[in-house]
Amino acid sequence: AKGSRWHNYALTFKDVRKSIRVEGAEKIFVDGKLRTEVPGGQLASSWVGLTNYTGYICYLVEGVGADVHLNSRSDCRGEKTVMANAAIWMPASAAVDADLAFTSIKPGAMVLRESPASCDLDQKLAEKQAAGVPLIVRTRGKYYRHDVRLDLLENTRQSPTGDSSSCVPMTFLNERSCKVASLSPDGTVMAAGLKAEVYTMEKAGYISEAFAGRLLAEVVDPVLNHSSSYNTWPGFPPLRGLHAVRWTGALLIKQAGAYDFWIESDDGSRLTLDGRLLVTNDGTHGMRERHGNLTLAAGAHTVAIEYFQGGGAYGMRFWWNGPDSAGVKAIVPSSALSTTKPSWRGCLLACGSPGEVANEPAFGHQLPMWTSGDRDARDVDYDNRYFDRMSSELAKSTVWTEKALEARGQLRQRMAWALSQIFVVSTQGIGDNHLSEIWLAYFDIFVRNAFGNFRDVLREVTYSPLMGRYLTHTGSSSYRYNKRFPNENYAREVMQLFTIGLDKLNPDGSVMRDAQGSDIPTYDNKQILDFARVFTGFQEQPPRANVEYRGSSNLIDPMRMDVARHDVYPKPDLDGNYIGDGHPLCADTAVAGAFLAKGARYSFHGTHGPAGALELRPGSELFAELCAAEDPSQCKFRAVLELPRALRCAGRECEAGAV
Secondary structure, three states, rough: OOEEEEOOOOHHHHHOOOOOEEOOOOOOEOEEEEEEOOOOOOOOOOHHHOOEEEEEEEEEEEOOEEEEEEEEOOOOOOOOOEEEEEEOOOOOHHHOOOOEEEEEEEEEEEOOOOOOOOOOHHHHHHHHHHHHHOOOEEEEEEEEEOOOOOOOOOOOOOOOOOOHHHHHOOOOOOOOEEOOOOOOOOOOOEEOOOOEEEEEEEOOOOOOOOOOEEEEEEEEOOOOEEEEHHHHHHHHOOOOOEEEEEEEEEEEEOOEEEEEEEEEEOOOEEEEOOEEEEEHHHHHHHHEEEEEEEEEEOEEEEEEEEEOOOOOOEEEEEEEEOOOHOOOOOOOHHHHHEEEEEOOOOOOOEEEOOOOOOOOOHOOOOOOOOOOOOOHOOOOOOOOOOOOOOHHHHHHHHHHHHHHHHHHOOOHHHHHHHHHEEEEEEEOHHHHOOOOOHHHHHHHHHHOOOOOOOOOOHOOOHHHHHHHHHHOOOOOOOHHOOOOOOOOHHHHHHHHHHOOOEEEEEOOOOOEEOOOOOEEEEEEEHHHHHHHHOOOOOEEOOOOOOOOOOOOOOOOOOEEEEEOOOOOOOOOOOOOEOOOOOOOOHHOOOOHHHHOOOOOEOOOOOOOOOOOOOOOOOOOHHHHHHHHHOOOOHHHEEEEOOOOOOOOOOOOHHHHHOO
């Protein structure tokens, strides 16, 4: 594919400390796998003189002809053998001929400028990977080996990707540009397996019992055989944090008779057959099995399996024993399951993230980026002279310094720097000094809003998960929720440091004083307590891909509001008024037709909702606004809609109150 990386030298930095074997004078093996063959003849490689050698790679420089240090000892002590890094060479039968156009990154390493029109390299790569051998191509007389690299997707607010690995939550930052996937029916196309609806959840529980989750993806799961682990299940989006899955479809019975069924899960699960709850495996627990039995006639039987994950590892298995399994307990095979294919792919709701751009392979690998929690798994083989001196801790400051010195908008950069000195977060209070993206994403708040208004800055900072951790309002809850008083830290600092300061000021900036000549404070402890109730209910978003790895945490996307944790009681301001004075109460808007008034706001929540939801029909003015297409079968549903005018009701809409 365009942007894929290739090199023509046999040995890379990743080979250091690995074993190497030269078979005869013809083949070089690294860690037991063939790396290249050695050409003989009049222009023979220098490696032909290293016959039947076995040892270890101790040091090398990438590039054809560059130094490679070998040693017979794994600790690389003692006498070494110095060779030249060989050029890749293979017999014609072992390489794929292709006319490829490359852009050079450094000598011997390049990226593909354009995908070839007549050569299916992706298929060839899959075949080679299945066989456990590298993909080697020959183009214009030279041999190149494919070098697998990280691929970050373009996922900005202007161009959300919709890829299931990069489903960004809808927030106040991106809601106007989110795109709902096409939901046209596809009920005629069947697939072996069960349809799995994958949700992220605000709290542990089944999808059917909590209308508080966010649909990540719909996939066809051929077989429910997922052992307990922290690894994402095949075909599923990344499963991190609290999540839930609902499998639906049909169980195909060929031979009638008595059947036993088991569901084994970590954490809770339950099985429903033909509308009957057959097996319950509720609660949070390790991998645990529960059983039920039923006599079934031949034919198709509706099946639904619900599952939720409450923390830690996750797993799910579906077993049976009966005539169709030859009387043996076994995982229910895909041939016994049937479902309709999902009518959409990727994210049901595709939302972008500010500044989340794709990586540019032609720029090479210049700075560290964590893709897992394993420090040893980092790719520190940079395409620059600092490959042995650029620590993870220096990456963020390197990026900032480059932008501060070289960016076109110097005034914007200076303003952003000034704002960052007011709204301070620090590795000394949070840690994570080795990461880059979370800190740069936070600084980008000030770059974006440098010439904007202060309210937008304050809102983004308040919702920032970094600030939530630094000033500890993440997870702060109302007293009613857990009998604990809300955290006061952010409420105090948002007044003292971020906005009004300690003392009231006159229009000329001088401090206001009372009759006794004392400074008049802007707030007191009672007002801190009241404001602390405002900043309750903030929770971090579930983790996702396409960003730098930070375990089970998401410190990039704005936090969400957990309504159950938020303090719902009136909150006074500094002047004796109450927040919301002058606005209508929710109870005052729950009258017939209020949802059709100009300015009524609708937001997309998924393909499933609570019982009793108002069903709209084609011909309704509200349906037409939400559909945004002349043909009702080709609707382009919007993520967020505010009615531009008052609408007339139709059918049941005329009798509805709150919807």
